[in-house]
Amino acid sequence: MAPVIKYTKIFIDNQWVDAKSKKTFETVSPHSGLPIANVAEGDKADVDLAVEAAKRAFHRNSEWRLLDASRRGRLLFKFAELIERDIDYLAELESYDNGMVLRTAKMLMMNTGNHIRYMASLADKIQGDTIPLDGDTFSYTLKQPIGVCGLILPWNVPILMFINKVVSALTAGCTVVVKPAEQTPLTALALAALLKEAGIPNGVVNVVPGFGEGAGVALTHHPDVAKISFTGSVEVGKLIQQAAGANNLKRVTLELGGKSPLIIMNDADLNIAVPYAANGIFFHQGQICVAASRLYVQSEIYDKFVEAAVNYAKTIKVGSPTDDSTQNGPQIDEEMMNKVLGYIEKGKKEGAKLLTGGNRIGTTGYYIEPTVFADVNDDMTIAKEEIFGPVQSILKFDTLEEVIDRANNTNYGLAAGVFTTSLNTALQFSKHVEAGTVWVNTYLVGGSQVPFGGFKESGIGRENGIHTVDPYLEVKTVVVSLPKKL
Numbered sequence: 001m002a003p004v005i006k007y008t009k010i011f012i013d014n015q016w017v018d019a020k021s022k023k024t025f026e027t028v029s030p031h032s033g034l035p036i037a038n039v040a041e042g043d044k045a046d047v048d049l050a051v052e053a054a055k056r057a058f059h060r061n062s063e064w065r066l067l068d069a070s071r072r073g074r075l076l077f078k079f080a081e082l083i084e085r086d087i088d089y090l091a092e093l094e095s096y097d098n099g100m101v102l103r104t105a106k107m108l109m110m111n112t113g114n115h116i117r118y119m120a121s122l123a124d125k126i127q128g129d130t131i132p133l134d135g136d137t138f139s140y141t142l143k144q145p146i147g148v149c150g151l152i153l154p155w156n157v158p159i160l161m162f163i164n165k166v167v168s169a170l171t172a173g174c175t176v177v178v179k180p181a182e183q184t185p186l187t188a189l190a191l192a193a194l195l196k197e198a199g200i201p202n203g204v205v206n207v208v209p210g211f212g213e214g215a216g217v218a219l220t221h222h223p224d225v226a227k228i229s230f231t232g233s234v235e236v237g238k239l240i241q242q243a244a245g246a247n248n249l250k251r252v253t254l255e256l257g258g259k260s261p262l263i264i265m266n267d268a269d270l271n272i273a274v275p276y277a278a279n280g281i282f283f284h285q286g287q288i289c290v291a292a293s294r295l296y297v298q299s300e301i302y303d304k305f306v307e308a309a310v311n312y313a314k315t316i317k318v319g320s321p322t323d324d325s326t327q328n329g330p331q332i333d334e335e336m337m338n339k340v341l342g343y344i345e346k347g348k349k350e351g352a353k354l355l356t357g358g359n360r361i362g363t364t365g366y367y368i369e370p371t372v373f374a375d376v377n378d379d380m381t382i383a384k385e386e387i388f389g390p391v392q393s394i395l396k397f398d399t400l401e402e403v404i405d406r407a408n409n410t411n412y413g414l415a416a417g418v419f420t421t422s423l424n425t426a427l428q429f430s431k432h433v434e435a436g437t438v439w440v441n442t443y444l445v446g447g448s449q450v451p452f453g454g455f456k457e458s459g460i461g462r463e464n465g466i467h468t469v470d471p472y473l474e475v476k477t478v479v480v481s482l483p484k485k486l
Contacts, residue, residue, distance in 0.1 A: 002036075002096055003089060003092040003093045003096055005036065005037045005093075005186065006190065006193070007186070007189035007190055007192070007193055008024075008037050008038060008039045008040060008186075008189070009040045009189075010040045010042050010046055010050075010207065010208050010209065011189060011192040011193075011196075011205070011206060011207040011208075012046070012049050012050045012053050012203075012206045012208070013049075013053040013202050013203045013206070014196050014200075014201075014202040014203070017040075018040055019040040019041050019042050019043070019045075019046055019210075020043075020045040020046055020049075021041065021043060021045065023040075023041040023043075024038040024039060024040055024041055025038065025039055025041045025182065025209075025210075025211070026038055026039075027039055027097055027182075027183070027184070027185055027186060028183075028333065029096060029097070029099075029365075030098070030099030030329070030330040030331065030332055030333060030365060030366050031096070031099060031320065031321060031329070031330055031365045032364055032365055033334065033364065033365055033366065036096065036097060036186070037186070039185050039186070039189075039209050040209060041209070041210050041211070041214070042179075042208035042209055042210035042214065042215040043210055043214035043215055043218065044214065044215075044217075044218035046208050046210070046215065047177065047179075047208055047215050047218035047219050047222060048218070048222070050177045050206035050208050051148055051177055051206075051219075051222050051224050051225060052224075053202070053203035053206055054148040054175040054176065054177055054203055054204070054206055055147075055148055055175075055224050056203050057175045057201060057202060057203030057204045058145075058147055058148055058174070058175045062201070062203075063201040063202075064173075064175065064201045064203075064204050065173070067201075068124075069123045069124040069126065069173075070123065070124040072120075072123045072124075072170070072171070072173065073120045073121060073122075073123035073124060073171065074120075075198055075199050075200060076116055076117075076119070076120035076123070076167055076170060076171065076198075077116070077117055077120055078198040078199065079116060079120075079167075079194060079195055079198040079200075080112070080113040080114075080116035080117050080120070081113070082194040082197055082198055083109075083112055083113055083116070083191075083194060084112075084113045086190075086194065087106070087109045087110070087112075088106070089190075090109060090159060090187060090190060090191075091105040091106040091108075091109045092105075093186055093187050093190060094109075094158065094159055094184075094187050095321045095322065095329075096186075097158075097183075097184050097185075097186045097187065098155065098156075098157075098158060098183075098184050098187075098332065099285070099321060099329045099330040099331065099332055099365075099366070100157075100284060100321060100329060101284075101321045101326050101327065101328065101329045102321050102322050102324075103324060103326075104283075104284060105321075108157065108159070108160060109159065111447075111448075112159070112160070112163060114448070115163060115167075115447075115448045116163060116167050118448035118449065119167045119168055119171050119448065119468055119469070120167060120170075120171055122171055122466070122468070122469055123171045123173075126143050126172065126469060126473065127143070128140055128141035128142045128143050128475070129141050131477075133479060136481065136482045136483070136484050137479050137480060137481055137482060138479075138480040138482055139477065139478065139479045139480070140477075140478050141475050141476060141477050141478070142475070142476040142478060143473045143474070143475055143476075144173070144473065144474055144476055145172045145173035145174045145472060145473060145474075146172070146174055146226045146227050146251060146472050146473060146474050147174060147175075147224075147225075147226035147227070148174070148175050148176070148177065148224055148225050148226055148227075149169045149174045149175070149176045149177070149225070149226065149227045149228070149229065149472060150176075150177050150179065150219040150220060150222070150225045150227070150228045150229070150250075151165040151166060151169065151176050151177070151178045151179070151228075151229050152178075152179045152216060152219065152220075152228065152229070152230040152231070152232065152240070153165070153178065153179065153180045153181055153184075153188060153231065154181055154231045154232050155181035155182075155183040155184040155332055156284065156287045156288060156289070156332070156388075157284075157288070158180060158181065158184045158187045158188060159187045159191065161231055162178065162180070162187065162188050162191050163191075164463050164464065164468075165178075165229050165231075165463070166178060166191075166195075166205065168463065168468045168469055168471075168472060169229075169472045170200075170204065170205070171468075171469050171472075172469040172472035172473050173472075174227075174472050175203060175204045175205070176204070176205055176206065177206045177207075177208060177219060177225070178192070178205070178206065178207045178208070179207075179208055179209070179210065179215050179216050179219055180207065180209055181232075182209070182210065182211050182212070183332050183333055184332075185209035188207050188209070189207055189209065192205055192206075192207045212236065217243070220239075220240050220243040220244065220247075220250075221243050221247055222247075223247060223248050225248075225250060226248075226250060226251065227250055227251040227252070227253070227471070227472065228240055228244055228250050228251075228252050228253075229252070229253040229254075229463075229471070230252070230253070230254050230255070231254075231255040231256075231289075232255075232256065232257075233256065233257060234256045234257060234411075234457050234458075237254040237256040237459070240252065240254065241254065241460075251471065252460060252461070253453075253459075253460060253461035253462075253463065253471045254459045254460045254461065255289065255414075255452075255453060255454065255458070255459040255461075255463065256289075256414075256454065256457060256458055256459045257289045257386050257388075257412065257414065257458060258289055258290060258291075258293075258386065258412040258413070258414030258415055258435075258454060258458045259293055259294055259383075259384065259385070259386050259410050259412040260280075260290055260291060260292055260293060260294065260412070260414055260415040260416055260417070260435065261292075261294040261295075261296055261403075261406075261407035261416050261417075261433070261435075262277055262280055262292035262294070262295050262296070262416070262417040262418070262419075262443060263296045263298075263397075263403055263407065263416075263417065263418040263419070263420075263429060264277065264295070264296065264297040264298060264301070264305060264418075264419050265298050265400070265418065265419060265420035265421075265422070265425060266298040266299075266300040266301050267420055267421045267422060267425075268301070268419035268420055268421070269419070269421070270301065270304065270305060270308055272419070272441070273305070273419040274305065274308045274309055274312050275312065276417075276419070276442060276443045277292060277295055277309065277392070277419075277443070278309065278312045278313060278316070278370075278392070279443065279444060280292030280417070280443040280444060281293055281295070281390065281391070281392045282313070282316055282327075282328060282370050282390050282392070283444060285328050285329060285330070285331055285368070285389065285390050286340075286387065286388060286389040286390040286391060287331065287332065287336075287388055287389070288444075289414055289458075290414055290415035290437065290444065291388070292415075292417060292443055293386065293387060293391070293392075293393065294383055294393060294395065294407070295309075295392060295393060295394045295395065296395050296396075296397045296403050296406065296407065297394055297395070297396060297397070298396075298397060298398070298403075299396050299397065299398050302394075302396045305394070306355070306372075306374045306394055309372055309392065309394060310355045310356050310372050313356050313357065313370040313371075313372050313392065314356055314370075316328055316370045318361055318367055318368075318369065318370065319367075328367075328370065328390060329367070330365045330366040330367045331366040331367070331368060331389060332366070333366060334366055336366070336388065336389070337360065337366035337367075337368060339387075339388075339389075340368055340387055340388070340389030340390075340391065341359075341360060341368065343381065343382055343385070343387045343389065343391060344358045344371055344382075344391060346380075346381045346382060347373050347376070347380065347381070347382040347391070347393070350380045350381060350382075351375070351377075351380070352373040352374070352375055352376045352380055352382060352393070353373060353374045353375040354371070354372075354373055355372045355373065355374055356369070356370070356371065356372050357369035357370050357371030357372060357390070358371045368389060368390055369390070370390045370392075371389075371390055371391045371392065372392045372394065373391065373392065373393045373394065374394045375394075375396075376393040376394060376395045377395065378395065378406055378409065380393075383395065384410070386412070400425055400428065400429065404428075404429060404432050404433060407433055407434075408432075408433060408434045410456075411456055411457040412454070412456060412457055412458045413434045413435050413436065413454050413455025413456040413457075413458045414435060414436055414437070414453075414454035414455075414458035414459070415435050415436065415437040415438070415439070415454075416429075416433045416435035416437070416438050416439070417438065417439035417440070417442070417443045418430070418438075418439075418440055418441075419440075419441055420440075420441070426440045426441075434455045434456065435454070435455060435458075436451075436452065436453045436454040436455055436458065436459075436462075437450075437452065446464075447464075448464055448465075449464070449465060449466070450464060450465055451463070451464055451465035451467065451468075452464045452465075
């Protein structure tokens with residue numbers, strides 16, 4: 001049974017409003033390919049109103065700015081409680097709009113409240129320094145919120161991305177305008193309603209659904225937006241950085257995907273490595289930025305690993321996201337499904353050996369079989385470009401030195417992993433691989449406490465961890481002249 005769709009309008013100044021143009025757009029279920037609801041289509045006029053509301057809420061005499069830091073944190077704690085109250089509904093809505101397997105959505109939601117509490121607990125711990133400047137002076141620094149922030153969300157894990165960005169910004173004391181992905185606008189609107197219920201003052205949080213060329217461009221170009229945080233493709237991230245530099249030198253945080261290498265050494269325990277490698281690429285249908293999409297296996301165990309990987313992939317059940325036995329659901333939409341199938345065809349044409357999968361499942365929804373390629377080399381398209389689908393590419397290597405260089409031979413640098421029983425191998429790989437996160441004998445393990453972000457074209461800045469608020473703060477130096485005599 002489909003969840004009730006409660007919110008489809010734009011959220012500005014704690015009010016639900018139609019788009020100024022009165023336009024709407026369809027959000028579609030990846031399960032069936034059928035429309036779920038018509039959502040208000042925001043564009044420049046709506047973004048202008050949202051930014052104006054956020055700017056008012058950021059004024060030095062506003063209710064939000066006059067709140068004690070501890071009170072700001074308690075409001076977000078209330079938000080966490082409301083999410084936990086509505087966890088089943090939010091997980092169902094995420095699955096319905098995004099295609100995420102329902103039990104996966106619930107699993108990801110289970111720790112959401114604690115994730116919010118971790119970030120919100122930092123609200124009254126934002127501290128400056130006193131500085132022993134030479135001369136008769138007293139010098140110190142203040143850390144103050146940067147201002148109105150534009151937060152642009154991806155479609156792959158919408159709830160987690162909303163929480164990461166919005167709670168970090170609010171903890172710092174900023175106000176926000178959120179632009180959810182056009183494929184998955186529903187949970188962002190539902191979360192805005194919970195923030196209102198939690199008592200967030202008017203104008204602090206605004207949500208404008210719409211398309212990148214309308215609402216997204218307007219937000220990134222708006223002169224009153226001080227910062228943009230974006231998660232998505234490298235291509236769009238570069239455009240956002242250009243817009244930020246050409247306008248008012250907005251601060252930017254960018255998380256832009258990857259082509260993450262996972263290394264399986266000869267001494268690895270295959271009973272552990274094979275399932276982790278499969279989950280690293282097939283989890284959420286491969287629609288995660290840290291997917292282990294370049295799987296390097298050392299030559300001595302290559303054939304044995306490939307056989308085990310193929311057998312494991314064949315056991316993965318693809319089907320309805322609401323079925324408790326389902327492991328993989330559909331791709332997000334028809335465009336993404338066709339893109340992934342196109343990469344599979346390129347893999348075959350360029351000489352990779354397709355061992356299982358490679359086809360669409362059925363004609364309803366956007367389902368693809370878990371796919372395994374062997375005999376992949378570094379020059380093949382499937383080894384170079386981010387596929388964002390359930391396609392495991394297995395490459396062979398001989399030495400650690402060789403595979404580190406090959407792993408680093410990419411413009412991406414988001415994540416990496418290694419399976420080995422050698423501490424020296426693990427430490428050498430972790431030291432030399434160019435990636436923001438390195439996993440040793442595990443994969444896809446994280447939490448609120450650890451920073452997340454990438455090297456090179458995988459992004460700029462970090463989210464999560466004890467410094468998650470730093471990108472939303474400015475440091476101000478104050479120097480006070482002291483009397484020369486007491």
